[in-house]
Amino acid sequence: MQAELDHAGYALTASLTSSPGWWDCATRVGDDRRHVQTGLGSKERWFIMAFWERGVMMASGKTADLAASAGAIGLWQTGSRLRELQTTWPFVRFGELAEAYEHGDPVETKWKLYLQTQARHIDHDLIEAAYAQPRLRMLFPFTSHESLHLSRCTRFPFTHDLPGIFPLSDGTYRVISPNRVHIGHTDTPQEAVSLLIDHLPSDCGPAIDATATELDRSDSTE
Incomplete structure (x- = not known):
């Protein structure tokens, strides 16, 4: 993941999550305000993603393409809104409540x-x-x-x-x-x-x- 973020030109750091049971198969990118957690599928090649903003999971998605995963992370961490994120990376999904959070x-x-x-x-x-x-x-x-x-x-x-x-x-x-x-x-x-x-x-x-x-x-x- 770090190599893909570097290749895409994002000055972001991918760290292994500290969550028990996930530390060796999931990454976290971001800070306390916004972050993305990505876990690996257990049987198939899937990058399973959760997009967070200040205590709320705003969107989720999964893709088999590591470059696409890094691209979605980069866009989210640069301040993307939900519809822009989904338009650019259609595997991302969000619901009515997340959009309500975005609108305040x-x-x-x-x-x-x-x-x-x-x-x-x-x-x-x-x-x-x-x-x-x-x-x-x-x-x-x-x-x-x-x-x-x-x-x-x-x-x-x-x-x-x-x-x-x-x-x-x-x-x-x-x-x-x-x-x-x-x-x-x-x-x-x-x-x-x-x-x-x-x-x-x-x-x-x-x-x-x-x-x-x-x-x-x-x-x-x-």
Whole structure:
């Protein structure tokens, strides 16, 4: 990979990833703001790529052509937008949420995707109840095993300083504080959402385009 980047004229360094199990068959090119990770296919010649920007995987793709892989890396690292990257290297794929990040408005798109999905691990009644509340609709939603969480930032790592709602097997809901303390138990998602809102910080405003690390750094300098 380094030889291909050099041949293409990109002043970039390909390093072996430090991820366990991948250190000898995957490379990372880039910095904390933008990087590309490329892994090798286990049985066939494939260069499997993930294009990242500030905590978000913006695009992915695979190609059997090492030169094409290096070319896509170089274009991404020089600041390419998603559609330019895909037009130049058609093996690259990206979705609606990634494009929303690029346009600076991922919150509404993330809610919309949750509202539209038919995935079984999403509690649709809970999502609809939360989305109906303006104070929650301006935060960035994310889920884990049907539970609903909200972040004050839009990029990973997310903030974990707001209460979460956990659907239970009997159809009821539990609201848990950020430090895992039980806040309350409700019969309906609407009641759970109301309880969560009652325990939001008074200064909890719209989600900011940042990672939790960037947000903490910003807060510490104010």
